[in-house]
Amino acid sequence: MTIDAVLSRIDETLPQALDRLMALLRIPSISTDPAYKADCARAADWLVEDLASLGFRARAAKTPGHPMVVGHGGDGGRHLLFYGHYDVQPVDPIELWDRDPFDPALQDTPKGRVIRARGSSDDKGQLMTFIEACRAWKHVHGTLPGKLTIFLEGEEESGSPSLIPFLEENRAELSADLALICDTGLFEGAVPAITTMLRGLAKSEFTLRAAARDLHSGMYGGLARNPLHVMTAILAGLHDEQGRVTIPGFYDDVAELPDALRQQWQSLAFDHARYLGDVGLSLPAGEADRTPLEMIWSRPTAEVNGLWGGYTGAGFKTVLPAEAHAKVSFRLVSNQDPEKILTAFRRWAEAQLPADCSIDWHDEIEGSPASVMAITDPAFEAARQALSDEWGRPAAFIGAGGSIPVAGYFKTYLGMDAMLIGFGRDDDKIHSPNEKYDLESFHHGIRSWARILARLR
Secondary structure (H helix, E strand, O other), rough: OOOHHHHHHHHOOHOOOHHHHHHHHHHOOEEOEEEHOOOOOOOOHHHHHHHHOOOOEEEEEOOOOEOOOOEEEEOOOOOOEEEEEEOOOOOEEEEOOOOOOEEEEEEEEOEEEEEEOOOOOOOHHHHHHHHHHHHHHHHHOOOOOOOOOEEEEOOOOOOOOHHHHHHHHHHHHOOOOOOEOOEOOOOOOOEOOOOOOOOOOEEEEEEEEOOOOOHHHHOOOOOOOOOOHHHHHHOOOOEOOOOOOOOOOOOOOOOOOOOOHHHHHHHHOOOOHHHHHHHOOOOOOOOOOOOOOHHHHHHOOEEEEEEEEOOOOOOOOEEEOOOOOOOOEEEEEEOOHHHHHHHHHHHHHOOOOOOEEEEEEEOOOEEEEOEEEEOOHHHHHHHHHHHHHHOOOOOOEEEEOOHHHHHHHHHHHHHHOEEEOOOOOOOHHHOOOOOOEHHHHHHHHHHHHHHHHHHHH
């Protein structure tokens, strides 16, 4: 029997797969609200029962928060761990929803049929694409497609407080050859993609102090040091005229993008004018000698996220403030170390302080490094070819400007790379009212996983 038989089974049973997804979507598993604790447990139990029906040895493992669903099944070949999360975001503001967020429905829209419900895209619809692929495979072949571990979290939308302790305590059980994560999307809503690099993050909040108290600007203006002047001068110096960060050593551990990957990104024909135009901008900022995709996927950043001081209420209060405050963050790439970057930033900022000024740092030096997957592993190219076959266009290795912490945790605590494949679209309205997941994404997502598993088993 070939993959064609599995794909035919998926097509034939799509209505039943949709019914199962609807049943899971009806469970209001909002992890951040204690009022829904029992519902989170109910969602975990629902998934355990469903996995058990496919032959997985599954359980809902207790944590200090919500349960972790763990299932093991199949044998032989490469050991794959699949990760998703069954918890969802709160639904507020409820008045902006067109229907009950936990009364899922299939709706017709100008862009096609969609599944409308909280969690339909993030992440219940996505995780069920993998489970339904396993179901079809089991029906056709009588076995699961290789050695699989299913790991479904119940606290992703509330900061994953139990995740790292659980990974540490269950390292032997959860370790596999490769992790598969379905919590991402198609590039620009159309191109199937595998996310292979994620930027890390380091943050710093601090106060710059000068005089012992706020000063009358008529009595002291022009004579006394104004900390807002000092703060803005320092922060304005974070970048040079070419958009490069000026902190010494900032780029020491930044690797250049491989030529093959740069060419592949160029072939995506990213429309940066539209991307910026959607938010009322027109011209790219940042490093002048880099393409827009390079800047948001593979280059580090230094950003001022907040800046305040003095009187900010209505009207005027003519004071020289005693303090100025700022929040600065860094998106990290390649082998940049958060501690090294933050230490260098502190040293650089303090070196520019004039007499009578000091800085108080409000947080510890910590952060998360970037995640860069080893796409030289043949599994990545095999999965890319499988996606290309399903979607009828070349799939791409892409980056992500933000962070997906679990991918880094799998690398740090379990020692394995992660392959991030998802089928969401930019207009899915995740975390917002009227969340949806395209029926096409659900259907082709199931077929995609079947093709991928056929190549990786």
